[in-house]
Amino acid sequence: MPEKEKKQGTNISRRNFLKGVGTGTVAATVAPSVLIGSEKAADAQVDDAVANATIQLNINGKSYQIEVEARTTLLTVLRDGIDTSGSNIDLTGAKLICDRGECGGCTVMVDGKAVYACMMLAIDAQGKEITTVEGLAEGDDLHPVQDAFIQHDALMCGFCTPGFIVSSAALLNENASPTLEEIKVGLSGNTCRCGTYPFIFDAVKTASRKM
Ligand code: FES
Numbered sequence: 001m002p003e004k005e006k007k008q009g010t011n012i013s014r015r016n017f018l019k020g021v022g023t024g025t026v027a028a029t030v031a032p033s034v035l036i037g038s039e040k041a042a043d044a045q046v047d048d049a050v051a052n053a054t055i056q057l058n059i060n061g062k063s064y065q066i067e068v069e070a071r072t073t074l075l076t077v078l079r080d081g082i083d084t085s086g087s088n089i090d091l092t093g094a095k096l097i098c099d100r101g102e103c104g105g106c107t108v109m110v111d112g113k114a115v116y117a118c119m120m121l122a123i124d125a126q127g128k129e130i131t132t133v134e135g136l137a138e139g140d141d142l143h144p145v146q147d148a149f150i151q152h153d154a155l156m157c158g159f160c161t162p163g164f165i166v167s168s169a170a171l172l173n174e175n176a177s178p179t180l181e182e183i184k185v186g187l188s189g190n191t192c193r194c195g196t197y198p199f200i201f202d203a204v205k206t207a208s209r210k211m
């Protein structure tokens with residue numbers, strides 16, 4: 001195939017591809033007017049998939065109204081979202097690391113349970129209580145897990161730490177006095193590349209005694 005033709009062959013936008021999937025298989029046998037209708041329907045489908053919606057989220061006890069695309073993740077809203085009043089949400093404690101539900105760096109609590117914010121659509125978080133690491137402390141009083149992480153020096157670079165702290169708090173919500181094995185299982189969805197695991201496990205033990 002000539003070079004130019006090859007290039008044209010690969011130069012397909014996502015919109016045209018989706019339209020093509022909807023119409024290509026019937027193109028040989030269906031009248032042009034029907035094809036135009038199918039094309040419009042495919043267009044509408046694509047537009048629906050990226051349509052904006054105004055949603056209301058309850059984050060750290062505060063209510064936010066945010067305009068999002070249907071595909072926007074909770075993590076994106078927390079870190080980069082702008083309230084309809086114009087203020088940045090700016091909760092950057094949850095980290096974007098793998099963006100595919102593997103590292104736990106983006107962990108937040110949704111109705112008290114640990115959730116990967118990179119894997120949850122913002123629209124699905126409506127009507128739920130979202131707690132980020134910023135929402136764990138009460139005023140100047142750190143959450144017992146935060147205190148224990150400091151006491152046990154349970155961090156090195158600190159990049160994974162917010163996710164571990166939120167997962168630990170969620171674990172202690174469900175099991176106030178976990179064994180070491182239960183702590184390991186409870187935190188198995190979080191990864192620390194610096195290898196601070198023994199200190200983290202000690203910190204969770206200490207926090208469980210305080211709580
Ligand atoms: S960034 Fe969400 S699990 Fe890694």
Ligand code: FES
Pocket residue numbers: 154155156157158159160161191192193194195196
């Ligand atoms: S402290 Fe560096 S990744 Fe965990």
